[in-house]
Amino acid sequence: MRDVYVAGIGITSFTRLEYPLVEIAAYPGLMAMRESGIKSIDQLYVANMGAARVNHQSGLASAVVDNLSLTPAGAETIENGPASGASAIKQGFLAVASGMHDTVMVIGAERMREVNNLEATDFVATLTHPMAEYIYGVTLPSLAGMFARLYMEKYGVTSRHLAMVAVKNHKHAMDNFYAHLHEEITLEGILDSPDASTNNPIVADPLRYYDMCPVSDGGACLILTTADLAKKTGKPMVRLAGVGQATDTHAVHDRKDPTDLLAVREAAKKSFAMAGVKPADVHVAELHDAFTILEIVESEEAGFFERGQGHVALQEGYTRIGGKLPINPSGGLKAKGHPVGATGVGQAHEIVLQLWSEAGKRQVKNAKVGFTCNFGGFGNNVVCLTFIREG
Amino acid sequence: MERNIYAYKCKRCGHVQYPYRTICRNCHENDHNEFDIVPLPKKGKLLTFTHLFNPPSDFSTVFLSLGIVELEDGSRITGQLSIERPTIGMHVRANVEVVRKDEYNQYYGMVFYEA
Numbered sequence A: 001m002r003d004v005y006v007a008g009i010g011i012t013s014f015t016r017l018e019y020p021l022v023e024i025a026a027y028p029g030l031m032a033m034r035e036s037g038i039k040s041i042d043q044l045y046v047a048n049m050g051a052a053r054v055n056h057q058s059g060l061a062s063a064v065v066d067n068l069s070l071t072p073a074g075a076e077t078i079e080n081g082p083a084s085g086a087s088a089i090k091q092g093f094l095a096v097a098s099g100m101h102d103t104v105m106v107i108g109a110e111r112m113r114e115v116n117n118l119e120a121t122d123f124v125a126t127l128t129h130p131m132a133e134y135i136y137g138v139t140l141p142s143l144a145g146m147f148a149r150l151y152m153e154k155y156g157v158t159s160r161h162l163a164m165v166a167v168k169n170h171k172h173a174m175d176n177f178y179a180h181l182h183e184e185i186t187l188e189g190i191l192d193s194p195d196a197s198t199n200n201p202i203v204a205d206p207l208r209y210y211d212m213c214p215v216s217d218g219g220a221c222l223i224l225t226t227a228d229l230a231k232k233t234g235k236p237m238v239r240l241a242g243v244g245q246a247t248d249t250h251a252v253h254d255r256k257d258p259t260d261l262l263a264v265r266e267a268a269k270k271s272f273a274m275a276g277v278k279p280a281d282v283h284v285a286e287l288h289d290a291f292t293i294l295e296i297v298e299s300e301e302a303g304f305f306e307r308g309q310g311h312v313a314l315q316e317g318y319t320r321i322g323g324k325l326p327i328n329p330s331g332g333l334k335a336k337g338h339p340v341g342a343t344g345v346g347q348a349h350e351i352v353l354q355l356w357s358e359a360g361k362r363q364v365k366n367a368k369v370g371f372t373c374n375f376g377g378f379g380n381n382v383v384c385l386t387f388i389r390e391g
Numbered sequence B: 001m002e003r004n005i006y007a008y009k010c011k012r013c014g015h016v017q018y019p020y021r022t023i024c025r026n027c028h029e030n031d032h033n034e035f036d037i038v039p040l041p042k043k044g045k046l047l048t049f050t051h052l053f054n055p056p057s058d059f060s061t062v063f064l065s066l067g068i069v070e071l072e073d074g075s076r077i078t079g080q081l082s083i084e085r086p087t088i089g090m091h092v093r094a095n096v097e098v099v100r101k102d103e104y105n106q107y108y109g110m111v112f113y114e115a
């Protein structure tokens, strides 16, 4: 296999965007081409989950490749639930590593705010098992609520710990121009004050409003290429060194221990093994905190902390910018936003920015090894990536 | 007539799976349809639960109580709860009822009550 490097990146704000999905996808592609000086590509992958259902558009990649005037390059749409983004990066990696293509553009794009919140939640709930979960009214927030209750009881995690994830990630997002939520929150405001139950109502107990990510529109792009072509961009050399993917049972109730996220554990292990690094070597991580509880549990399953110790590390400030292992310096899904199919590419965008030392006020010092965890379904399909800066 | 939810018992190894899979998760040996259809037990223990305050639009209630139950034979199922104050580990019994209705269909599933 050939080594695969990042040549360019681009992103839109993750928010409510009032322009067509195709342009939400195209804009970060344009940014990445301008920045890298790359004008032609061999292949485009577009990660998206809901265009056919939410935006009444299928064959998105064909529309995007034409919009960017990149025809006759190959183009494919990749749908893998909320892990679509990292899955598309994986396809880009394979195409360059195999020698089939030299330059591949990976875009993630989603426009969920074209429908109301209930419809968006129902669209995401179509990920659940149709007969064993969906018919009962199970949605992703309810799976997260059931997961959180069991996990919290088992490991002594409290609502206060969950709120600390939200406070931290909202704070990080204050320095991210592209983040959905620029709103600093406090434990006092969302938990302790008399207004807390109004500010922060229960959504799927024990989870509250501020334990959930917003519904976002947005797009992000990564151009992947060979070492020789990457050198010409003049950017620091960042190698996509590890790609790991794993799956778990479709219905959550089928898991032996429903507090385990086995697919995260396996995908992270594979990604680190391919990259030849250990969890302790990682300097910065973007984890899939669609729900606050997930940041804590993923930080354990990825191997950064012992089982049941993620919330302790969080409480001690280990995972904020300035701590030993900053997690979600972008604001994470919680505050940066979660345009489902685009999220995995957005996570990689942040890690590359960090490894290039171009993250501005939220820069993690001396970041050389970065990690992303993109979590599909309720943990039934997970893709983890490891990036290494060389030199 | 009493309604049931049916699970799939592997003819090779006896493993009971719910929901349906084409290949047995335990022995990986059987081919398509080598399952006996068996009713799931209706008594069990509540493993975890939530009250969902923004239920899907097919539901007209303010909140929807959902839980995962470990049944007497060790199999697990997700269902709705009709229990005022659920607690982890409590004993529950199920009734098979309409759990969701949309414009065209109604769907039966397990609704759990305090045992």
Ligand SMILES: [Zn+2]
Binding pocket: B010, B011, B012, B013, B014, B015, B024, B025, B026, B027, B028, B029, B030
């Ligand atoms: Zn079997």
